[in-house]
Amino acid sequence: MTTDQLKIPTAALGTWAWGDNGEPGYGYFGSGLDRADLELIADKAHAAELRLWDTAIVYGMGRAETLLGEVLKRFARSDFQLSTKFTPQAAGSGNHPVADMLEQSLARLGTDYIDLYWIHNPGSVERWTPQLIPLLQSGKVKHVGVSNHNLEEIELANKILAEAGFRIDAIQNHYSLLHRGSERAGILDYCRRQGIPFFAYMVLEQGALSGKYSPENPMPIHSDRAGTYNAILPQISALTDKLAAIGKRLGATAPEVAIAWAIAKGATPIIGVTRPHHIDGLVRASHLTLTHDDIVELEVVADVAGVSTRGWWEREMVV
Numbered sequence: 001m002t003t004d005q006l007k008i009p010t011a012a013l014g015t016w017a018w019g020d021n022g023e024p025g026y027g028y029f030g031s032g033l034d035r036a037d038l039e040l041i042a043d044k045a046h047a048a049e050l051r052l053w054d055t056a057i058v059y060g061m062g063r064a065e066t067l068l069g070e071v072l073k074r075f076a077r078s079d080f081q082l083s084t085k086f087t088p089q090a091a092g093s094g095n096h097p098v099a100d101m102l103e104q105s106l107a108r109l110g111t112d113y114i115d116l117y118w119i120h121n122p123g124s125v126e127r128w129t130p131q132l133i134p135l136l137q138s139g140k141v142k143h144v145g146v147s148n149h150n151l152e153e154i155e156l157a158n159k160i161l162a163e164a165g166f167r168i169d170a171i172q173n174h175y176s177l178l179h180r181g182s183e184r185a186g187i188l189d190y191c192r193r194q195g196i197p198f199f200a201y202m203v204l205e206q207g208a209l210s211g212k213y214s215p216e217n218p219m220p221i222h223s224d225r226a227g228t229y230n231a232i233l234p235q236i237s238a239l240t241d242k243l244a245a246i247g248k249r250l251g252a253t254a255p256e257v258a259i260a261w262a263i264a265k266g267a268t269p270i271i272g273v274t275r276p277h278h279i280d281g282l283v284r285a286s287h288l289t290l291t292h293d294d295i296v297e298l299e300v301v302a303d304v305a306g307v308s309t310r311g312w313w314e315r316e317m318v319v
Ligand SMILES: NC(=O)c1ccc[n+]([C@@H]2O[C@H](COP(=O)([O-])OP(=O)(O)OC[C@H]3O[C@@H](n4cnc5c(N)ncnc54)[C@H](OP(=O)(O)O)[C@@H]3O)[C@@H](O)[C@H]2O)c1
Pocket: 013, 014, 015, 016, 017, 029, 031, 054, 055, 120, 147, 148, 172, 200, 201, 202, 203, 204, 205, 206, 207, 208, 210, 212, 255, 256, 270, 271, 272, 273, 274, 277, 278, 279, 281, 282
């Protein structure tokens, strides 16, 4: 059994965008990264007790992990939690691909353990899940989770781990107002019943629900995310308007309401943070109370938009 308790914050901090090379307009996000900003993000997050950082080896093929490791050097290792992933598509050809990838993450992050280690996507549940067991036994990994797995795959992974006395300690899937497949597939209910934290990624649809972008002010045109979202910005404007209207009533911004929605649904959002003010937004979002009517109205407007934001790496959760 794992011993160290996993501390679940109101929200976790995502670093996919940290894998960009920092050049404004280009890369997956094209947000432009400033090292001093990232350090300020870390300081503000630390002060706000938001101390669970999510990353992956494939975010900028090591760049995000390296940058995160450098930025977090200012804190004692016991003062933050690290969540990173084994990505089957990037597995090496050795006998122990999961252990090998973990070693690379440990080196880049400058640590000798990971608080929460994920299988990034299912590939083969039977092949990858058992390889987590020796990592848990060695203590290099304190807890394990699965990401982008459907309910059947989650149950299978849990069964494999249970045979060795372990369990899935977290689930991480795409979950936003525009993408509620995990809810419809019963995964949120399963997590509630089993007492497993459900981490929601892309709650802001990579910024499309921030209200910052519109057909007149699209996402950076050379960025990858622009290819997914710029074409649907007109269809989601009613939703961003609704988020802003609820926010106005509550003294909050549209993205803060979108984050509060995920929290109200029982999820722990992982929010990609690239600017210091994003931490202030996260803190405000965690104190917002949406009414039942707010939640229903947001979901209705989102459904009416009728767009699919399923990532190229994802499958449908409803089987
Ligand atoms: N397991 C998986 O397969 C998987 C897949 C995707 C993501 N993830 C994880 O989940 C994290 C979150 O997903 P994501 O980063 O792709 O997208 P996201 O959290 O939906 O959106 C992040 C973007 O939203 C904007 N933003 C964030 N906070 C804001 C605030 N308070 N106010 C206004 N705008 C705000 C920023 O865009 P601008 O820079 O344009 O301002 C930021 O880059 C990732 O970083 C990663 O750790 C996991």
